[in-house]
Amino acid sequence: MIEKHVNLKPYNTFGIEVYADALARFTNVDELTEILKASTYDLLLVLGGGSNLLLTQDFHGLVLKNEISGFSVLEENDEFVIVEAGSGETWHEFVMTCIEKGYAGVENLSLIPGSVGASPMQNIGAYGTEIKHVFHHLKAYHLATGEIHTFDNEACHFGYRESVFKNIYKGQYIILSVAFKLSKSPKINTTYGAIEEELKQQNITNPTIRDVSNSVIAIRRSKLPDPKVIGNAGSFFKNPVVDEGIVEKIKLEYPDVPNYPAEEGKRKLAAGWLIEKAGWKGKTFDTFGVHKLQALVLVNYGGSTGKQVFDLSSQIIADIELKFGVTLEREVNIL
Ligand code: EPU
Numbered sequence: 001m002i003e004k005h006v007n008l009k010p011y012n013t014f015g016i017e018v019y020a021d022a023l024a025r026f027t028n029v030d031e032l033t034e035i036l037k038a039s040t041y042d043l044l045l046v047l048g049g050g051s052n053l054l055l056t057q058d059f060h061g062l063v064l065k066n067e068i069s070g071f072s073v074l075e076e077n078d079e080f081v082i083v084e085a086g087s088g089e090t091w092h093e094f095v096m097t098c099i100e101k102g103y104a105g106v107e108n109l110s111l112i113p114g115s116v117g118a119s120p121m122q123n124i125g126a127y128g129t130e131i132k133h134v135f136h137h138l139k140a141y142h143l144a145t146g147e148i149h150t151f152d153n154e155a156c157h158f159g160y161r162e163s164v165f166k167n168i169y170k171g172q173y174i175i176l177s178v179a180f181k182l183s184k185s186p187k188i189n190t191t192y193g194a195i196e197e198e199l200k201q202q203n204i205t206n207p208t209i210r211d212v213s214n215s216v217i218a219i220r221r222s223k224l225p226d227p228k229v230i231g232n233a234g235s236f237f238k239n240p241v242v243d244e245g246i247v248e249k250i251k252l253e254y255p256d257v258p259n260y261p262a263e264e265g266k267r268k269l270a271a272g273w274l275i276e277k278a279g280w281k282g283k284t285f286d287t288f289g290v291h292k293l294q295a296l297v298l299v300n301y302g303g304s305t306g307k308q309v310f311d312l313s314s315q316i317i318a319d320i321e322l323k324f325g326v327t328l329e330r331e332v333n334i335l
Helices: 029-038 091-101 193-201 209-223 244-253 271-277 306-324
Strands: 002-007 019-026 044-047 059-066 071-076 080-086 135-142 148-152 173-183 241-243 259-261 266-269 288-290 298-300
Touching: 019 029, 029 059, 091 209, 193 209, 241 244, 244 266, 266 271, 271 306, 288 306, 298 306
Parallel strands: 019 059, 044 059
Antiparallel strands: 002 019, 071 080, 080 173, 135 148, 135 173, 241 266, 259 266, 288 298
């Protein structure tokens, strides 16, 4: 069924109120095909969890709400298991199911908002892991032909918060299911300093995947606002990769500037650090602003427009360019 004139506030974690001309839900590929056949709209927007999206205006098209569920084992031996999940499943619930079953590999990605189907779009990552490390393949509906295409890891061209679905194939596919290769003999990854500290504090020396997940959840809760309470879309910007020379220049004033390895001749900087040092952390303008505990996250305290948040992001970009000679890029999709 196609609903008309729908308020999208419940469907985006920023909690921005804009209207879509129409919205329809699908739980499988047949329903999707039916809806597309009946639709008279030129513009389509596929929504999973709506957690990486800033809506700056009404949407004059059809929103397709992905509600494809499912969890199944495709292949299994003593060492690994290939599990497939419906793209409309909530990412965190999928992670919790894997942990319950003792399947290791996604525990560091606990509590990331959004859906399973959105996870490969931008190669979600946190605390030393990215999904490209465990991704096996996905199935996607090709809008132009109605065919279902399979993409393996290589075909997705994963990069830092990047995949083919965010650039060359943008808007061309609807992801239906995603399969992951997970390990049955846990390979714990606590290389990310904050996890080690958290485990130490809890006196855990031989952590299980559940311990790692609990630590990640505790760290995220201590730093990142819960979208159910304060509207946000996680990191609003990407961490910028810059020439080593820029890092050297920043070091003259800030010898401790956090920076990480990247491709040759380049380093990755922490956008949150740059934004904090430029004085934006915690800045609040009426109903929106920069989060007080993590400067990478822009927030809507309620009642803001997407344009207000977008304009704030533009001001931050201009200021960081001026102060550090670094160009920040938005991570969130703007519509
Ligand atoms: N920092 C500051 N001030 C801030 C925020 C960070 O000085 O307000 C400094 C920290 O002290 C640290 C460095 O920046 O030295 C890095 O901070 P953190 O470890 O918190 O990670 P991040 O680079 O800010 C990235 C991801 C997050 C992910 C964390 C943990 C991006 C754009 N963001 O943030 O992902 O949870 O690492 O792995 O890569 C997301 O994508 O939505 C997201 C939340």
